[in-house]
Structures are given as C-alpha cells and as structure tokens.
Amino acid sequence: MTTPNSFLVISALGKDRPGIVNALSKKILDDGCNIADSRMTVLGGEFAILLLVEGQWNTLAKLENALPELEQELDLTIITKRTEERTPSSNLLPYAVDVVAMDHPGIVNHLAEFFSQRSINIEDMMTSSYAAPHTGTPMFAVHMNVGIPSDLHIAGLRDEFMDYCDGLNLDAVLEPVKG
Known part of the structure; x- marks a missing residue:
C-alpha cells in the first residue's frame, strides 16, 4: 500500500535573471519531490514563482529544510505552506x-x-x-x-x-x- 503524497506551496520572489527555475527545479527533483503545478512570471524587474510541489511527507520535510540555504544562495525571498490536494467541486x-x-x-x-x-x-x-x-x-x-x-x-x-x-x-x- 502506498502512502498518499503530501503537498507544499512554494512562493519565491527575486531579481529576474537566468537560472532561477533551473536551480529550484533541480533542488525539488534532487530531494525526491515533483512539481505538480506552477505559475512563473516577470513583474517589473522581479521574477515571481508559485509552485505546488508534491512528495512523501519526509521528502517535503527535507526540501523545506533545504530552502533557507537555497534562498540565500539564489538571493530569493521564499515562503512555503503545507496544503492538501484540491478537491474538485462537481457543482x-x-x-x-x-x-x-x-x-x-x-x-x-x-x-x-x-x-x-x-x-x-x-x-x-x-x-x-x-x-x-x-x-x-x-x-x-x-x-x-x-x-x-x-x-x-x-x-x-x-x-x-x-x-x-x-x-x-x-x-x-x-x-x-x-x-
């Protein structure tokens, strides 16, 4: 029996430059998680990212613990919040x-x-x-x-x-x- 995945919303904001998506997506993959949904855009001179990341609870915890270092390394402001899978509304x-x-x-x-x-x-x-x-x-x-x-x-x-x-x-x- 497999354990259902947990979900984490990651919001990141920083000066626009090449390589941000690469670094974030690599860290997510390396920590055993997956990007389930995302929005990314440049607003003014800032790059804004919203990610819904899924994984086992322990891989998400590993990712959460690694994000402060990545935040410093990439000069980003990163906010995270645990969430659950959205229940589709039939009405x-x-x-x-x-x-x-x-x-x-x-x-x-x-x-x-x-x-x-x-x-x-x-x-x-x-x-x-x-x-x-x-x-x-x-x-x-x-x-x-x-x-x-x-x-x-x-x-x-x-x-x-x-x-x-x-x-x-x-x-x-x-x-x-x-x-």
Whole structure:
C-alpha cells in the first residue's frame, strides 16, 4: 500500500535573471519531490514563482529544510505552506472571462466585486498593460477563470455581467472553458 503524497506551496520572489527555475527545479527533483503545478512570471524587474510541489511527507520535510540555504544562495525571498490536494467541486462550471479596456484604476476591483457578490470564485487571473496599436492609448487586459455554481442561470448571469461591464466601459466576454 502506498502512502498518499503530501503537498507544499512554494512562493519565491527575486531579481529576474537566468537560472532561477533551473536551480529550484533541480533542488525539488534532487530531494525526491515533483512539481505538480506552477505559475512563473516577470513583474517589473522581479521574477515571481508559485509552485505546488508534491512528495512523501519526509521528502517535503527535507526540501523545506533545504530552502533557507537555497534562498540565500539564489538571493530569493521564499515562503512555503503545507496544503492538501484540491478537491474538485462537481457543482462548479468552469468559465473564462476576458476583459479589455482603456487603462484606469479599479478594473480588477470592480470585476472581483461583481463575482464575489455572487459567490463566484476567481480561480486564476492574469492581467497586463499595453499600448494600443496605432494610437498608443494605454490599455489593460484581464483574463480569468472562474467557477460558476451550477445552480446559477448562466444566460442571466452573462447578461448581468455584460451590462455591468458596459456601464464601466469594459469590453468583456464570458464563455465556457474549452477543453
């Protein structure tokens, strides 16, 4: 009988440079663990990493004990937290939300408020700023995945969301996540 794996979330932040992912992933592998899920990006001049690492409880403990030295060696700020495997919810429908607008403060907060008031969980979100082609107008884009409770009327929610976004001058799409 095999023991179920344990899970550890690792968050690391440091000055962007080549080799960070290599060093972290090598340490995780060398300590007998595996990266189950990850998000990595450059924000400003900083490299941000979120990792879900899985392994036996003792291999995760070994990794946790080795991270302070790696933190110093790589000049990173590393935070860890034990977690459990996510239990999929059968009553949530996965939907994608895409919003584009002229950049102005409060877009993320308005979207978060809309979904929060309806008990809709934002499961993943990415934002970016860019200059519009030809005009150079500052633009802001949001992509998120949300879990919509299956008892909500989707067509009504979509209409309500589109009206809400129109009132804020946001171009938006709400559609099922495709395979």
